[in-house]
Amino acid sequence: MGTSVAVILAFAVVLFLARATHAEIRTTLIVSDARPLILFEQFGFARGGKAALSIRRSAWNLRPGSRLNGVDPTLMGFVLISGAQFPKINNASQYAAADPGGGSFCVLTSGFAVPMIRLSDVPPGGATSILSIDDPDEYAVVFNNCQEGAEVTMDVRTEMYNVRGGVPDGLRDYLPVGLQPLPNIYTVVSVVYFVFLAVWVWTCLRKRAAAERIHVVMGALLLFKALKMACAAEDTWYVESTGTPHGWDVAFYVFGFFKGVLLFTVIVLIGTGWSFLKPYLQEREKNVLMIVIPLQVIENLVLVVIGETGPTGRDWVVWNHVFLLVDVICCCAVFFPIIWSIRGLREASKTDGKAARNLHKLTLFKRFYIVVVGYLYFTRIIVSAFLAVLNYKYQWGVNVAVEAASFAFYVFVFYNFHPVEKNPYLYVGDDEEESASGQLEMDERAF
Known part of the structure; x- marks a missing residue:
């Protein structure tokens, strides 16, 4: 024994x-x-x-x-x-x-x-x-x-x-010492995302001619993120006062499910260039979506089981392992469309003679790839290490770090892929072509 x-x-x-x-x-x-x-x-x-x-x-x-x-x-x-x-x-x-x-x-x-x-x-x-x-x-x-x-x-x-x-x-x-600021934190985060959503809707309406279908999907992502944080605020507030969430945890799980599915869907769709570079998805890109979306469904169901049963369940450890495995698979899967797009752009730069346009696309996609890697790495690994060494009185700092990283990620993605009249994917200035040709040659082995 x-x-x-x-x-x-x-x-x-x-x-x-x-x-x-x-x-x-x-x-x-x-x-x-x-x-x-x-x-x-x-x-x-x-x-x-x-x-x-x-x-x-x-x-x-x-x-x-x-x-x-x-x-x-x-x-x-x-x-x-x-x-x-x-x-x-x-x-x-x-x-x-x-x-x-x-x-x-x-x-x-x-x-x-x-x-x-x-x-x-x-x-x-x-x-x-x-x-x-x-x-x-x-x-x-x-x-x-x-x-x-x-x-x-x-x-x-x-x-x-x-x-x-x-x-x-x-x-x-009924909230632990280290989590007592959470209701206020979640309320502020929710308000920030509702304001973000209003700005996004205003931007899409103002530049309606340049708006694409992907912008509607991105707006839905902001909506569910804001609703999830609003439910998180109500959930923690009720727990703090009564010890029970009074059903707000159900709404939190529902909106969190849609947010998770839409987040990975947006990453995959932007990574493939859907609605920007092309109005369709190739078969392998559809397969990635068909893998990621069901896995997100499984991940969110497992998250509910983990949250509701707690560590007393005999299979709680197994459910945690399943959650981690599914999350890792989802994170790895979303990288493939971005890498495929980068390779496709590099090959196109050798044949279509549009160096400046391809250089801009390559630069944008590489930057997007690095930011996605950094965001997923920070929220999955760095935060866990940070939590392990953090004093119990300041556990709320982890939530602040995660939400700050998420907001920075959202701002980057929405700013770089917002609707513009001269789409950076399509518009090329005549004076850019010559310098871009040399840059592409230097960049041949960079990625």
Whole structure:
């Protein structure tokens, strides 16, 4: 058991560093579960915050083939672990696993965790444990089963909140310390995108003759992005006040789905030059869209499962891996149309004699490719590394960084591909041709 506990604890550290978006009042049903550790909730507490846990019913039994003679409920229970103690617990479990005669490591009986309640102390009618937090930190509510081969069934309700003003009877705040600014942040971001959408619509109407079908798709992307952020603001505000999203999470998922699909669709369509360079898509480009769009559907469905089940689900790790795999495939797939367009433009520059036009197109597509790579790399990798080292009090900084990067990406794309009368894809000045020819020769091996 020591080895399995060490592995699970190591993964728990990763989960603890990953940090959920926000905590809510949650009711979780565990059925015939033999896992040594189950992570229920994570929350950033201020001084005076409360961690409440209610067990409405509990039962246990031996798994078929277990070597135990019976189940000891005193070795099964809930603990509260601070972020500072997770590395110590992991080190202790690894040490116990490496020592053949040292026995197994049990978090429940260690001095690194704050005990909440053991199953032996739960009467038939259920029990509730409420702890007041005197040492501010980010804490995790963890169930520990120190008996290999014992299964547990229980109905658990967790409620984590801070108290505004630090007074015992003050208003409850169900957002962790590090996420309390989110409602205001999301509101501002939503307003910014609605203004962005209004400017875009005004630009397309003012230059109606130059507007293409892609501009309508880009406008729809802005609309769903703005609606998603408005729902995110309402969602976090309701969670902050009541502990539950009251259905706003459903609207958030719906608008987030359309935003995700449209974002990757816009990248693919711009990368192929659709509606700018040509009014049609080649077969291989259609295939990319037919891959990306269903994958985005799958990704958003998986995101709902991850968000609604939480880390208590047995397959939560698997769903996370599926989400990461699908996201990586989508990110890689959108690069192919851009690369194909760049190669096609380079080949055309050798035969059609329009050096200046091809140079401009190549420069624009290369810049677009670099920005797409930078945007996806930053929002998928850099932000995750940043979150892992960020103090729990400033988790909102990650959301600000992601939204700032997204806004910068949107501004770049919409500015470079806005409707203009002399389309940079098509318009070429006579004085540009000679200098462009030499530049294309120099650029032959640049990409």
